[in-house]
Amino acid sequence: MNMLDDEDDQSFHATRDGYSHLSDVEWDAVERMGSTMGIHAVSVMLEALNRDAQHATIAKFIQNELDAEREKVSLLHQQGSQQAELLREQGAQQFELLRQQQAAAGGSMHSRRPETLKIDISKYLGVDEDSLLRWFVELDDAIRARRIDDGDTQVAFAQSNLAGRAKTWTLGLKLHDPYAFGSLEVFKSRLRQTFEPPRAEFNDTPVACRGVIGPRALLERVLRSQR
Structure with missing residues (x-):
């Protein structure tokens, strides 16, 4: 049964046949409007509008749905971009940390003090025989x-x-x-x-x-x- 044929709603008994001037796409949109706004509200709205106004109202509803979907996709893309950027930053930080560790290790090897040679010398006494x-x-x-x-x-x-x-x-x-x-x-x-x-x-x-x-x-x- 079409949702606009709900027998519990005594004020609205419209069927698909009653709106034959609407395309299948438009009628699907009307049903989605009923799920969102309520069947009674949709029926009152359709009855109050002429055909051109019905087409325009349904088209605006469909456009709003498309805009909402685009916003969701954009938000998901933005979140994905932020996550990708975060991953790139983390990777860059890890690479820089590794580079610093390697540089420090290399620097410690180069700066290591060379081994000394302990040479003993004779004691100077300050006597005539000493040179x-x-x-x-x-x-x-x-x-x-x-x-x-x-x-x-x-x-x-x-x-x-x-x-x-x-x-x-x-x-x-x-x-x-x-x-x-x-x-x-x-x-x-x-x-x-x-x-x-x-x-x-x-x-x-x-x-x-x-x-x-x-x-x-x-x-x-x-x-x-x-x-």
Whole structure:
């Protein structure tokens, strides 16, 4: 039974035959209008309109349906585009993260400190038999082999390879001035001025006295020479 023939609706008994001027497509639209608006409302509307107005009203209803479907399709397409864009962004982020991790791994390999070669050098005592120039050569070779770049560390390493009165002289200077050696070059220069012949300050000490002078007396001599 056609829905517009509903026997329960006493105010409207229209049948398809009563609207033969409507096409099948238009009549299907009328039935959809009845499902949406209600049968009674549709029947009243059709009875109030002439044929041209009926065609126009049904055409507008069909157009509204098409517009609604297009909007749904557009919304689905937009959601699909947004989802695709989100997936692309996630993929790009994952790729960038992987690139950074690879770069960090590669950088750590390139920045890995080369292995150092620990070369031992002889102790400089500050006596006549020692060659200060030769000790400087040994010192420079050891610093390069150990890859000591920091100036303070270079000075500390040089001081650790002093002994005898040379070490006592160094300690005396640092007790008087903790910053006596600002760099390795300053350390070498002051060591050369003190112990390198013929200007060595210790060389004016009689040989007999050198063998008997004690560390305390030697330290006092060093401090006096710096005043």
